[in-house]
Amino acid sequence: MNMSTSVSVWLAALVTIGLISFVFKENFYYRIVESLYVGVSAGHAIVLGWGNIRNLAIRPLGEGNVAVIIPIILGLMLFTRYFEKWHRVSRIPTGFLMGLGAGLSMRGIVGSQIIEQIKACYVSLNSINNILIVVGTFAVLSYFFFTVEHDGFVGKSATLGRWFMMLCFGAAYGSTVTGRISLFVGRLQFLLGDWLGILQ
Template identity: 35%
Template sequence: MSLLETTTTALLTLAIYSFLAGDNPFYKFAEHLLVGLTIGYTLVITLKSVIWPQAIIPMTRGEMPSLVPLLLGCLILLRLVPRWAGWSRISLALVVGGGAGVAIPAMLKARVLDQMAATANGVTSWAGWIILIGVLATLTYFVFTRAHRGAWGTSARIGRYFMMVFFGATFAYTVMSRVALLIGRLEFLMGDWLGILRS
């Protein structure tokens, strides 16, 4: 990176961190710049890699079927006009219906059936038994149509302990993730920008 790029990046980093001292115009500027750049970048990528090659170019070659997705996309934009907003439902229905058709079988297999099979097949070891007990106990916790008393209540309480372990591990990993981001930024500020740190 050139000195100008490094300095600009460093100043924007400091502008974001200035939020630690409270909301201020520098933070707002950096935040708005990030949102604007992200939207602009996504728009250009979509235009260049999807709409242009997959809709406009085929149409110039006389392939009229490519007009259909373009029209459906335009129908979604009609939500912005209250009088014609109902037309957008056609596109949304297609997106939701098609999306559900593709996603549900895949999700059912990957997130439910394969996970159930792995849980059941894992009981050949102690760890597998612990996982099985944890899954069953956690499931009982989420049954709210039956009072959590007696054996059922004990199972639900064990499930809660399993969830607490999960939340604790997730919190620790979240801390690790945020600290890693901070380390990356400090390395950039003190190394690439100021040259105090050497790699």
């Protein structure tokens, strides 16, 4: 048995135990550990954000690339949110980011998420699996028609779509359970192995 002597392993063990204690009862130790880790995570975001600003804006500016002034100004405009009189100005850079994000996702979605997915349904209907793939996609799409009442053919198709979705949700449920279990196994391997040295 070889207990760890590393500071970060000990710290991590104390954090892990503190957070696990929460499921048995909310307690002071848990609250402190939670605050610690949220604070550290936020600090980490600041540090890495600053790294990007330094590498992509400040250094190029020092090298004479004047155009980066524009995104720097846009970035600084975000902080007007904290001043009563000017807070609306922060909407300009936010709008810039949201517009950019919307444009990028719109141009990608049509091809990758709609056309490619429909195209992948163009299969020869010579096996039950292929038929199920086409029928399932159709039925689920029909479930999400909101301006058509679900009766008659649409109703039957929507019910079938709901059943397909339940199978999906079951699969997602099952695989999420697997994921959470893996994570917990990882935590126990850490506690029993890296920290206490009981596991090989």
